[in-house]
Every structure is written in structure tokens, then in C-alpha cells.
Amino acid sequence: MLYYNYNQRKAYLNQLQEGLFSQAILIKENIANNGIKLSNIDKWTKELGKKLNKRITIISQEGVVIADSEYEISEMDNHNDRPEVQAVLSGEESGISIRESETLDIDMYYLAVSFDNGSLTGFIRLSKSLEDINNMISANIKSNLLFFLLIILLALLLVWNLTTDIINPLGEIAEMAGKMAEGNFQDKIKIKYDNEIGILARTFNYMAAQLENKINQISDEKNRAEAILTSMADGLIAADTDLKIQVLNPATQRIFSLKDIQWKGKRIIEIFRYHEIEDYLERAVQEDKILSAELQIQEGDLRILRCNFAPINNNQGKAVGGIVVFNDITELRKLEQMRKDFVGNVSHELRTPLTSIIGYVDTLLENEIEDQDIMKRFLKIIKKEADRLALLIKDLLDLSKLESKNSYVLRPGLLNDVIDKTIQMFNDKADSKNIKLRKAVVPELMVYMIPEQIEQVLINLLDNAIKYTLEGGKVSIKAFFKNNKVVVEVSDNGIGIPNNEQHRIFERFYRVDKARTRSFGGTGIGLSIVKHIIQNHKNKIELESKSGQGSTFRFYLDKFK
DSSP states (O other), rough: OHHHHHHHHHHHHHHHHHHHHHHHHHHHHHHHHHHHOTTTHHHHHHHHHHHHHEEEEEEESSSOOEEEESSGGGGGOOOOTTTHHHHOOOOOOOOEEEEEOOOTOOOOEEEEEEEOSSOOOOEEEEEEEEEHHHHHHHHHHHHHHHHHHHHHHHHHHHHHHHIEEEEEEEHHHHHHHHHHHHTTSOOOOOOOOOHHHHHHHHHHHHHHHHHHHHHEEEEEEHHHHHHHHHHHHSSSEEEEEBEEEEEEEEOOOOOOOOTTOOOOTHHHHHHHHHHHHHHHHHHHHHHOOOEEEEEEEEEEEEEEEEEEEEEEEEETSOOOEEEEEEEEEEHHHHHHHHHHHHHHHHHHHHHHHHHHHHHHHHHHHHSOOOOOHHHHHHHHHHHHHHHHHHHHHHHHHHHHHHHTTTTOOOOOHHHHHHHHHHHHHHHHHHTTTTTTEEEEEOOOEEEEOHHHHHHHHHHHHHHHHHHHHHHOEEEEEEEEEEEEEEEEEEOOOOOOOOOGGGGGGSSTTTOSHHHHHHHHHHHSSSHHHHHHHHHHHHOOOEEETTTTEEEEEEEEEEEEO
16 A cells, blocks of 8 residues: 555656646746846746746746745745755756745645746746645545455455355364374264365265274274284294294294294294294295195294295285294194004004913814813913903093093092092902001091092002002002192002103003013003093192102092082
């Protein structure tokens, strides 16, 4: 607005200058043509000033005012120092000056030109009050201010509408976007308009709902994947193409004892000291095929792992990593070996009595033996081997029944009665070897049990204790409370069991001294039956023994509350 007013004022002044200059030239020509004398020039000037509505001042070459259209020349001072006069004196065609008149006390516009009519030379100065121009400019300023005020009001109204219709909804959308970035998808943008902003808000709300749904789906899938990885019995490693570990499940940590180890982003070889894992996985990724291998690891006990290595490909079929799955087959290999041993042992145990029976029967059939004593001796041997064979088959059936993991209902019963009954069964056998059979049992031992099975346990333990104790030895049975358990111990001071054999004593058909134990008539299955019975009672059996100093078998039963 200031610039506009400045230009407007400048245009008015230029217009005024041109008018004053034209009039000054006309006055100059009139003075020259009409030969106006000095004596009546003042009168002429006043008349002309009224006609032109301008103040006209005639100034001599020396700066003396010789005529003025509005004031008495006698009261006026020398005008030679006026800027407009000085400008003409300096050679300019006209001199211009704007200043406050000392006589009129108002802003005036002055224009001076030189003249020369022969007898009179000097300056013609025309001046015009700037009051009209200033008033006009002031009026324009007021009009402009009012106009600009209206413009501002309209602009404010437009801005308010813009803010209400666009800025505020966009602010709400930006705020909602911030909440979405923080994971809050519950808040919605309130839709107030049906314009493009309203459409944008509805679209944004729909996008937020869809995004929340997708994130929930991804989160559910991630949780399911984590749950699967966590609950997997098999170990799993997922690595990128640089063989840096990205995923490692708890089963792998358990198998390789990796608890409290920072594995994320490290190479496989940095975490696992078995280089075969990284080598096989690298081959699987490079060759884009599944590989399998068996790996033996020594993390405490020796373990055997079946390892499967597979590449991970993206949608374009490009390898982006690899995966390893560890399946612990240690128990499977043990079971396979036990099966082989079992088949071999059963075959051997069955073949021995059958060979003896067949041999003696063939002897009886192929030879005409008339001696009744010899026949009777042969038949006794055949009967003994058949009884041994029947006992072996019975023990195998009992063991098979126990290993079938049928559910057994344990009921409360008095253990003292079972112990007393079993001791009575072995009194004669102990007396025959002059073995002292002692009992130290706490009264009223009520336990959860299957009496027939516990009786079978005691029979096996007492039979072995008496069998492997030399004549004149001692065998004892103790039973007492310990915490919420009842502890039963069967001890002897017999031949004992070497330390390196004790961990296998409960295996089927395992004998410390096979030749000697077979001569005692055992089948090699009794202690295996004992172990399974105690396990079916959800308890354990222990062994303490020293070679040549005897053995103590200790098992636990749950106390009846």
C-alpha cells in the first residue's frame, strides 16, 4: 500500500510539474511579447494569479521579489537562496522544490524558470499548495486501508474456512498417523464433511482398520511361529546367506548348552564348535538342495543328531538363507542297539536249554537205553532245562506286560504284610546257606502300591541277595519313613558289583559274570522287571555296591497320607 501511495503521489506531482512548467513558459512569453513594465508588473501578476489559481512570484536576477500574486513584495525577503532559484542559476531549464512556505505555513510545490525581455531579467516562479494533493492522498489512503481491511477480513474468513475444512482435518489425519506409528489403531478420525477431505478421512480410517487387521494377522502368525519354535522338541537354526544366525530355538540351546550366549547375528562357526554344521548348510544353500547328515556331539553325554540342511528361497527362487533342523536320535540308536542285544540275548538264552533238551531227547531216541537210572537222569535234565525255558518265557511276558505302559491304579496298602510274606518264602533258602536273614521295618508302613508287583520286586531282590551271598553271610531288609516317602533297602555282604558294571545292571539279560550267574539259574531279566515295576509306581530304584563287599538295592514308594 505504501508503494502504491508513493507512486500515486509521484504521478500527481509529475502532473503538477508539467502544468506549472507549461504555465511558466506561457507567462514568460507574455512578459516578453507584451513588454510589461516594471511599474505595473506586480498588478499584472496578481490578476494573472487569480485567473490561474496559482501563486506567481517574479524574482529579479539579484533575488529581489518584484511581483507576487498573493503577498506584498515589501514584506518579502531575498529569494536568491531558494532551491528552485539556485537550480535555474546552475543551468537547469527549471528548478523544483517542495517545502513548507514561510509565509503561508503550508507545504508548497515550487517551480522556477528564467526570463529575459530586454529591460527585465530574472525568474518566474509558480507555486501550488500541496494541500489538495495531500488530502487526495489521505483520502486514497483511507480508501485503500478500508479496502485492505476488507481484503484481510475476507482472507481471514477464507483462512478460517480453509482451516476448518482442510487444515484441521489434515491435522487430525497427521495426529492419527502419529498414533498409528506408535501402534494405536483404536482412535478414528471424526468425519464432518462430504468433500475431498471427508473422502480422505474415510479412506484413512479404512486404511487404519485394514492395517490393524494385517498387523494383528502378522502378530498372530509371528506368535504362532514363536510358539511352534519354542515347543519344538527338535532343534532349529535359521541363518542368512552369510551364515549369520537369525533364529535359534530353545531346543537348540538345550541340545548344545547355549544358555546365556548372545548368538544373534553371529556366524554359526562362532557359536557351534562343530564345523560340519556350517559346511553342510553352506553346501545346501549353494547347491539349492536338501542335505542330511548324522552328527555326534559331546555336550556332557555323547549324543547323536540327525541333521537336515535346506536352503530358504524367496518368491523369485533366489536363496536368502538356510535352515538346519536337529533331531536327537540318541535314544533311538540306544533302542536299536538294545533291540539287537535283546534279540541276540533271547536267541542265546533260548538256544541253550533247547540245545540241551534236543540233545538228550535225541540220545534217548537213537539209543536203546534200558538202564532206568540213566533214563531217569536224562529226563530230569530235560525237565530242568524245560523249567528254565518256561521261567524265561514267563519273565519275558511279565517284562513285556510292564513295558506296555498300561495304566496302573495304585491303592493304599500295608507294606509290612508284603515284606513279612516275602521273608517267609526265603527262610528255608537262607537257612540252607546258613545266611542270617534280618528285618528292620517300621510298623504301619502304609503306601500306595500294587501289592503283587511289590512282592515280585522283593522276591527278585531277596533271591539275588541270597543267591550271590556266600554261606554264612548276611542279608537284611529295612523299611522306614523319609519325608513323604517310604524307603525299602535290601542289603547283603555278598560278592558285590564292580563300579564299571553298575550302570548296566538293570538292562535285560545283562549279567556281570554270565557263566557264574547262569549256573545259579537266573534268566537275566529279574532286575529289569524290578526297575519297570518301580517306575510304574512313579518312583526310582538305586544301587550301592562295592566289589567283594556286598550290595544294597534301595527303592522308594509314596507314603499314604
